[in-house]
Amino acid sequence: MTGPWGPAAALEEACGPALRPGGLDLTRRALDFCRFPRGARLLDAGCGPGTTLGLLAGLGFEAQGLDPSPDFVLRAAAVGPARLGSLLDLPQGDGSLDGLFCECVLGLIQERRRALSEIGRVLRPGGFLVLSDVFAGPAITGAPRDDRPGPCPAAMTVGEAISELALFGFRPELVEDHSQALRTMAARLVWTHGARWPWARQGRGPRPSYVLVVASKTGDPTVARD
Numbered sequence: 001m002t003g004p005w006g007p008a009a010a011l012e013e014a015c016g017p018a019l020r021p022g023g024l025d026l027t028r029r030a031l032d033f034c035r036f037p038r039g040a041r042l043l044d045a046g047c048g049p050g051t052t053l054g055l056l057a058g059l060g061f062e063a064q065g066l067d068p069s070p071d072f073v074l075r076a077a078a079v080g081p082a083r084l085g086s087l088l089d090l091p092q093g094d095g096s097l098d099g100l101f102c103e104c105v106l107g108l109i110q111e112r113r114r115a116l117s118e119i120g121r122v123l124r125p126g127g128f129l130v131l132s133d134v135f136a137g138p139a140i141t142g143a144p145r146d147d148r149p150g151p152c153p154a155a156m157t158v159g160e161a162i163s164e165l166a167l168f169g170f171r172p173e174l175v176e177d178h179s180q181a182l183r184t185m186a187a188r189l190v191w192t193h194g195a196r197w198p199w200a201r202q203g204r205g206p207r208p209s210y211v212l213v214v215a216s217k218t219g220d221p222t223v224a225r226d
Contacts, residue, residue, distance in 0.1 A: 012049075017048075017049050017051045018048075018051045018052070018103075019048050019049070019051070019104070020103055020104035020132070020185075021104070021132075021134075021178065021181035021182040021184070021185045021210045022132065022178050022181035022210070022212075023051075024051060024052065024055055025181075026103070026132050026178060026181070026212050027052050027055060027101065027103065027130075028055075029176075029212065030101070030128075030130040030132075030174075030212060030214055031059070033173070033174050033214055034099060034128045034130070034214060036061060036098060036099055036128075038059075038060040038061070039060065039061065039062055040061050040062065040098040040099060041061075041062045041064075041096065041097050041098045041099075042056050042061045042062065042063045042064070042097065042098060042099045042100070042101065043063075043064050043065075043066060043090075043092060043097050043099070043100045043101065043122070044056065044063065044064070044065045044066065044101045044103075045066050045087050045090070045100055045101065045102050045105060045119075046066070046067055046068075046087065046102065046103065046104075046105030047065030047066060047067045047072065047073075047076045047082060048067060048069075048072050048076070049072050049075040049076055050065055050072075050075055050076030050077070050078065050079045050080060050082060052101055052103060053065040053076050053079055053080040053082060054079035054080060056080070056101075057079060057080040063080050063081070064080070064081050064082070064083070064092075065077075065080055065081065065082035065083070066082070066083060066084075066085040066086075066087075066090070066091075067082065067084070067085070068084065068085070068086050070084060087102070087105065087106070087109060087115040087118060087119070088109070088111055088114050088115055088118060089118065090118045090119075090121070090122050092122040093122070094121055094122065095121075095122070095123065095124040095125070096122055096124070097122050097123050097124065097127055098123075098124060098127050098128070099123070099127055099128045099129075099130065100119055100122065100123055100127070100128075100129050100130070101130045102119070102129065102130065102131050102132075102133075103130070103131075103132045103133075104132060104133055104134065105133070106131060106133055107133040107134050107135070107156070112156070112164065113164065113167075113168075116164060116165070116167075116168045116170075117168060119168070120168040120169055120170070120217060123217045124217070125217055125218070125219070126216060126217065126218075127216070127217045128173075128214055128215065128216055128217075129165075129170060129213075129214070129215045129216075129217070130212075130213075130214055131161070131212075131213040131214075131215065132178070132210070132211070132212045132213070133161075133210070133211065133213075134182065134208045134209070134210055135156060135157055135158050135161065135208060135209045135210070135211050136156060136157050136208060158175070158209070158211055158213075161211075161213065162175070162213075165213075165215050169217055169218055169219045170215040170216065170217055170218065171215060171216050171218045172213055172214070172215045173214050173215060173216050174212065174213065174214040175211065175212070175213050176211065176212045177209060177210075177211055178210050178211065178212055179208075179209040179210050179211075181210055182208065182209070182210035
């Protein structure tokens with residue numbers, strides 16, 4: 001399996017099973033903020049090998065995992081319910097979830113508005129979307145976009161993300177810059193794999209940021225679903 005940072009096995013070797021900057025530290029930060037009640041219905045969309053799913057299940061939540069990779073679903077199923085699926089066509093019913101975790105996933109999807117429409121559909125009013133991802137340019141709302149090549153071609157600026165969330169009935173409640181976690185991960189990848197690492201061979205581009213956003217579903221979307 002290969003992602004924007006290169007082969008998943010090599011990424012796991014360098015950074016651990018979470019396969020993303022910050023690992024479970026950012027997940028726990030979001031959980032502390034959201035204060036979901038025990039038994040809350042949560043989905044880890046793009047669950048990978050099940051790192052977040054295992055944490056959620058272990059804390060007593062009614063957690064599910066979803067991933068397009070059969071290999072990842074097989075691994076995730078060892079720690080909690082997991083199934084094949086995509087953010088573009090979620091199997092959950094309307095308003096059936098209290099929270100949805102989308103960690104380092106949305107920036108990889110070209111049909112982002114379709115994904116946000118699906119997220120808005122399955123979350124109940126007052127439910128939380130936990131979004132941590134790579135963003136184009138600095139972690140400053142409204143900063144200009146730089147379209148030079150980067151590791152996540154679908155990445156948006158923080159300002160773009162907040163604007164699109166609002167279109168689909170979401171209100172950001174927490175926006176935190178965790179770019180140091182991204183720099184730490186990049187250093188580990190280069191240290192472990194050097195010039196063999198695909199991202200290390202790319203040309204110069206904008207310095208990306210890594211941001212945690214927790215948004216609440218406040219109402220109906222103001223754009224038509226794709």
